[in-house]
Amino acid sequence: MWxxxxxxxxxxxxxxxxxxxxxxxxGASEVPFPDRSPQDLNSRCLPRILLLLALLVTSAEGIAFxxxxxxxxxxxxxxxxxxxxxxxxxxxxPADTVHLSVEFSNLTQLPVSALRACPRLxxxxxxxxxxxxLAPGLLAPVPGLRVLDLTHNELRGxxxxxxxSSAALRTLVLRDNRLQAAxxxxxxxxxxxxxxxxxxxxxxxxxxxxxTGLRALSTLDLGHNLLETLPSDxxxxxxxLQRLHLEGNRLRRLGDGLLAPQPFLRVLFLSDNRLAAVAAxxxxxxxxxxxxxxxxNSLSSTPPGLWASxxxxxxxxxxxxxxxxxxxxxxxxxxxxxxxxxxxxxxxxSQNDTRCAGPEALRGRLLLDVAELGSL
Numbered sequence: 001m002w003x004x005x006x007x008x009x010x011x012x013x014x015x016x017x018x019x020x021x022x023x024x025x026x027g028a029s030e031v032p033f034p035d036r037s038p039q040d041l042n043s044r045c046l047p048r049i050l051l052l053l054a055l056l057v058t059s060a061e062g063i064a065f066x067x068x069x070x071x072x073x074x075x076x077x078x079x080x081x082x083x084x085x086x087x088x089x090x091x092x093x094p095a096d097t098v099h100l101s102v103e104f105s106n107l108t109q110l111p112v113s114a115l116r117a118c119p120r121l122x123x124x125x126x127x128x129x130x131x132x133x134l135a136p137g138l139l140a141p142v143p144g145l146r147v148l149d150l151t152h153n154e155l156r157g158x159x160x161x162x163x164x165s166s167a168a169l170r171t172l173v174l175r176d177n178r179l180q181a182a183x184x185x186x187x188x189x190x191x192x193x194x195x196x197x198x199x200x201x202x203x204x205x206x207x208x209x210x211x212t213g214l215r216a217l218s219t220l221d222l223g224h225n226l227l228e229t230l231p232s233d234x235x236x237x238x239x240x241l242q243r244l245h246l247e248g249n250r251l252r253r254l255g256d257g258l259l260a261p262q263p264f265l266r267v268l269f270l271s272d273n274r275l276a277a278v279a280a281x282x283x284x285x286x287x288x289x290x291x292x293x294x295x296x297n298s299l300s301s302t303p304p305g306l307w308a309s310x311x312x313x314x315x316x317x318x319x320x321x322x323x324x325x326x327x328x329x330x331x332x333x334x335x336x337x338x339x340x341x342x343x344x345x346x347x348x349x350s351q352n353d354t355r356c357a358g359p360e361a362l363r364g365r366l367l368l369d370v371a372e373l374g375s376l
Contacts, residue, residue, distance in 0.1 A: 067093075078120055093117045101125040108132055108154075116141045127151035127173075134158060140165045151197075152176040160185040167191050175221070176200040184210050192216050199223040199245065206230060211237035223269065224248035235261045243267040247293065250274055256281040267291040271322070274298055280305045291319035295350065299326040300357070301333040307340040317347050323367075324350035327357035330370050338371035345371075 067090045070083040078098030083090050086105045093100065097118035103125055112135040115121060121142040127149050136159040139145060143165045155177040163169060163186075170192055179201040187193070193214050203225040210231070211217060217238035227249040235241060241262040251273040259265060263285045271293040280303035283289070287309050311317045321344065328334060341348060345368055348354070356362040356370060 067091075078122075089114050091117070095120075097121055099123045102129070104128045106130055110134065110138060112137050114138065118142065119144075121145055123147040123149075125149045126153070128153075130154050132156070134162060136161050139163065144168050147171045149173045150177065154178055156180065157183075158186040161188065163187065163189040165189065169193055170216075171195040173197040174201070179203055182206055182210060184212065187211070187213060190214055195219045197221040199225070199248075201225050203227055206234060208233055209236070210234060213237065215239050217241060219243040221245040222249070226250060228252065230258060232257050234258065238262065240264050245269045247271045247273070252276055254278045254282045256284075259283065259286060262286075264288050267319070269293045270297070271295045272297075276300075278302055278306060282306065283309050285309055287314060290317050292317070292321040293349075294326070295322040295353075296325045299323070300329045301331075302337050304336045307336060311340065311344040311347065313343065317344065320347040320349050322349040324353035326354075328355070328367055329358045330356035330362045330365065330367065331359060338367070338374075341368060342371040 067081065067083070069086045070081055070090050072094065073080040073082075074094075074096075078096040079094040080099040081090060081093060081097050081101070083102045084104050086102055086107070089102060089107060089110055090100075091114075093115075095117060098120050100118065100121060100123070105128075107126070107129040108131060110126075110131065115124075115138065119141055122144055124142070124145060124147065128151065131150065131153040132155065134155070139148075139162060145166055146168055148166075148169060148171070151173050152175070155174065156179065158174075160183070166189055169190055172190070172193060172195070175197045176199070179198065180203065182198065182203060184207055187196075187210070190213065194216050196211075196214065196217060196219070199221045200223070203222070204227065206222075206227065208231045211220070211234065214237050218241060220238075220241060220243070223245040224247070227246070228251065230246075230251070232255065235244075235258065238261075242265065244259075244262070244265060244267070247269040248271070251270070252275060254270065254275060254277070256279040259268075259282060265286055266288055268286075268289060268291065272295075275294070275297040276299065278294075278299070283292075283306060289310055292310065311321070323337075323341070328337075330338075341354075345351075348368065351366065351368050354367045356365045356367060362370060
């Protein structure tokens with residue numbers, strides 16, 4: 001029975017077939033046997049080419065049978081397996097698999113033995129499926145796993161102890177799932193974790209000591225949840241947090257002690273909350289902060305001393321700040337902010353959208369204009 005070779009196989013054989021089709025005077029310098037006639041070359045090369053085609057077709061058929069809807073790319077470091085819109089989890093996987101991607105499929109569960117065949121796995125991408133739960137022992141066979149991406153699934157929780165064998169994991173992405181609560185027990189064992197993404201879930205509260213064991217954490221993303229308050233000890237644990245995303249929640253107040261354990265924080269996003277008050281010491285000690293976004297909140301004033309640690313005169317913020325779309329009342333209680341804005345105006349985003357909401361005489365005026373005029 002004739003089996004049509006896949007396009008990849010034909011592409012590999014094309015140069016050899018082209019060699020046979022050349023005329024005697026065409027590409028003479030490239031012909032490996034210039035003293036042979038074309039007929040002689042055909043008789044010698046054609047059987048070899050047919051054998052090569054047969055081997056390639058057999059190989060391609062084998063991969064298609066065992067890893068349907070997947071692409072396998074071997075390399076010296078190990079195989080990369082990519083499966084899009086797969087109807088089932090791929091099996092059997094190459095034993096040297098280091099990168100596995102099964103995305104944009106309809107997987108609702110994974111066999112507990114799914115990863116036993118690939119102990120060298122370093123990256124596992126399972127985004128855009130419909131996973132509802134994970135087996136506690138799923139990751140035990142892959143202790144060297146460094147990246148786990150579970151974006152856009154239907155997970156409502158994680159089993160305690162899932163990561164007990166995942167001391168090498170550096171990136172954990174749980175964005176856009178259905179998590180309504182978090183547990184410190186989920187994160188046991190993640191000693192090397194540097195990036196934790198819990199954005200786009202339905203988290204309303206966070207437990208105390210959630211990050212206690214995550215000493216290497218540098219990026220925490222809790223954006224676009226339903227958080228109204230945060231535990232005061234939330235940031236105790238990480239030794240050197242660099243980026244904190246809290247945008248898109250329902251926070252109403254930023255207290256004194258929340259950020260204090262993280263003096264090396266560089267990026268802080270608090271936009272699109274309901275903040276109406278920020279404590280005077282909320283930013284105390286954040287002398288490395290390069291980006292601050294407080295836009296789209298309910299702030300009408302800020303307490304004296306709030307801005308002392310940030311920007312000039314001590315240092316420039318490398319990226320900048322945004323305090324736009326707040327109902328600022330431009331009176332004497334806003335003098336401290338106005339002085340700070342004037343000193344750091346070269347790093348101010350959305351200047352045209354940062355305006356006074358009151359008093360009536362200044363309604364609609366640019367905050368920067370009022371600050372430069374010193375009319376308060």
